[in-house]
Amino acid sequence: MSQQITSPTLDTLFKRSLVRHPEALALVDPLNKQRITGQTRKRLTYAQADRAISAIAAHFIESGLPANTVIAVQLPATVEFALTVLAAHRAGLVVVPLPLLWRQAELTAALNRTAARSIVTCSKIDGVSYADLAMNAAAEAFSIRHVCGFGSGLPEGMASLDEAILEDSQTSRHVIQDGRKAALISFDVTNEGPRPVPRAHYSLIAGGLAMSLESDLAQGATIMSAFAPMSFAGLCASLVAWLLTGGTLVLHHPFDEEVLETQFNDHACDTLIAPAQLALRLDERGLAERLPSLRNVIGLWRAPEQVTSSANWTSRQVSLTDVYVFGEAGLFGARRSAEDGLPAPIKIGPHGTPREAPGASVAGEILLTPKGTLALRGPMVPVAAYAPPPPSEIMIAAPARDFVDTEYAARIDRATGAVSITAPPTGVMTVGGYRFLAQELQEWSRRLGQGALLTALPDRLSGHKLAGRAQDNARARDALTELGLNPLMVEAFRDRTPSA
Template sequence: MPRRQLHPPERVADYTARGWWSQDTMDPLFRAQVARQPDRLAVVDPANKVALVGTEPRRLTWRELDAEVDRLAAVLLDRGATPGDVLAVQLPNTVELVTAYLAAWRIGLIVTPFPVQFREHEIVELAGLASASLFLTSTRIGDRAAAAEVAGYASSIPSLRAVLAHGPEVPPGVLSADELMASATSTVDPHVADPNDCVTICWTSGTESTPKGVPRCHYDWLAICWGTVDAPRLTEADVLLNPFPMVNMAGINGMFLPWLRVGCVLVQHHPFDLPTFLGQIGAEGVTYTVAPPALLTLLLHRPEMLSAADISTLKQIGSGSVPLQPPMVRGWQDRGIGIINFFGSNEGIALLTDPHDVPDPAQRARYFPRYGTPGHTWSSRIAEWTSVRLVDPVSGDEVTSPGVPGELRIKGPTVFAGYLHGESLPSPFDEQGYLRTGDVFVIAGEDDQFLEYVDRAKDLVIRGGMNIAPAELEGLIAGHPSVADVAIVGYPDDVLGEKVCAVVVPREGATVELADLVGFLRDKRIASYKLPEYLRVRAALPRNPVGKILKRELRDEIAKEAS
């Protein structure tokens, strides 16, 4: 079983004394919103829900959502659930997913959410690691018979007691969550949670190995979500459009928890479909959403799509996960929409640059705050709580000079307590208790007040002893008029160790040649050792379920070709 209480007593005492952690827990926050505004709209289903799961989209008020949470909680209790048990969930972004989290937290369960793309291989292993006792899914997700699939391998998860599913035509071996909820009449007594109780086990992206479980408690989730409340200045008047799966930091902390904090409207979206997405902005009066950088760039390149959509209510967009391009940030700012640059992970990296603190779009695209720099303050409260430092990955010395690459290390109330079954894994923390992020930054800005992302340490290309940051080249190549998407990886060379390969997805109707690409980069006056020496053209880049490029897969493919 997962450890119930996550952080050591001395950390709890320290952070609560500083006011960084409070006694807030999830279910009382939700019930407070229900009491305050019972008949206001709370949550909206995806417009394409019929095609997604076979049921009609719904719009629930806070009171209606609360009643549904109670019914599902009663069903889970009837299946033998007790505080500390793990509920595995595989649902797309729907009202039912919102209900699942809130019902689990009402009775003290831990939710381990799985991306809908996960299949038997991933789920059997990860549900087993989490000791999941109940599984909640849908009878259908897209064209997949999801519940029947889970029923087929449920016996391979020894801890699993029952599989429940929403939707019509429930298969043998699966309990109908809808029918059970319809007959549930008892009112559930909420579990009184300790803020240090584990509430989720999310999973790292797994681009290089088996995903690791990342347990989170009320303390650290409710601390880190202040960043995603403060940066867009959210209030109860906002309408959030959530296109990111609610299975990790982006979906949970980017949209779900800010909604819970401020009591606004949450509009769900899944799977990503651009016309539906743009239509929801106009139909629902969306004021804030999140989107990957590539999509935001695409929309600026397709002005006819934007002109055909009503985005007049949209005020800000959150983006990140990869370096943003200054022309993209500037292009949206010229349309009156501010781009917020986020840098985060399941483990707790919490850097953000918003239009209020950094109005210049070029700086906002490139830089993050260097928390603690004398003479500089930042409007998000997490800036006061978070300590950062850069460390030379070879010598271990702290980096204090601008322009010198160092691994970002971070400490504070937004950082997780450690991996699931972490006793069998290398510690992610250094000797001072800072999280080793594996991300390389340099100090930048006229007052050394910024951090500039260089790349993942493991993704650096080392050519003849010279470090080449893929992110830098990717940012430059993304500006080529014929390039829609790009990844830079290294491939083996007997003399230099590695050389640079550009993996490019051309824009529709365009072609890309290596000589043209190199010429484009030479015009940027970059060092010649950084120039790509191999080009691979693909229709799409391979990505994991949360959108990260699978660079190991690309490296393996190209290494075979180059040999």
């Protein structure tokens, strides 16, 4: 009887590297982890990481979480994040990554939308008690049955995953390793509101391949990831890129330039994955001289309309690959020429690597819709999540569609045939990695009372920045915090008057 062939999962990729070199260094914590979370730094080999992953997976199983259960995760870019995601998959669970900027209001909404049964966090991050945030959100989410975390001083009722790792339980269950199974549910913000976006393992792997193939990421690479991991692009730029290379993942909690430079050189990293604006800023300051082992930079653009107007890349001995990120819908990469350092032209049609070679591997396809917006098609693109609503007339069949419209305005240059992305989706604001609807700002302004104003202003680095005005800024900040809103909205009302 022939054995059924299935596509790989993230845990499959990890175990392949584990078999090849169990004692090789796999995961390294940020240099300043003690300051960020109060926890001791970890450096784990593949064998050590495997034991921790199995112990955490055993804890999930022993806690009564059935296979295919949804588990929410809100963690910084530390070793615990990678261990938790892989442990959830080893136990057959589906992961919902929750951005660190999300506070109680957004956490509760996400937990209810996904019917999550568990939430994983850590005691504190940058002085904020994320354990308390998780407990308060869980109290408002009917589906939550289990809350656990890393770190000391966890509140009563929250199970310690540090203790679970020390207990090293051998409890396991048979999970079919099939890349077509659900692995992730992330949240996008479209002009219709927040949208849960489920993805299979193969879709995540396709996103990682789009980055690693285009940038020619070497097997066994030592990668420093300085990109927040709690999104599709963030997972691809950290966990998936590392698993595909079978090398070492050095994590950096964004962003401390001095810490990044020290840790990068300590581990002789050859690859840096970071926000593109940060990479270009480092290039202006003599990146090649300060990071002598660096050979490859992957720069992610959360505001892809800014790529064509960006500065030239000047470090000739270091390659730069621009990765265009379209929310949670998908991404593609384009490596810059070493000759002029200009962004590579983007063409309609398949994109893979190398783009000019016959028979190149295809990572996806770029389309232009009749309404002049850019669309994506391919294995990483979750078409069903973005499908248009069915027609109101029951007898009319919904039109078939195998692509996702990103809603980014785009046009084709008639002379060169290159695509130019000209504007982000209407009604959607981006501040760093945080996306929200413009109408939300108006709603929260009204809740603050007469004379309050909350608006988004264009910003060259992050897309937008928030600014607020109220009769009493301190009271406005307290009110927004009490409502459980994220710190971007709260700090928009900071006092800007210089002190005497």
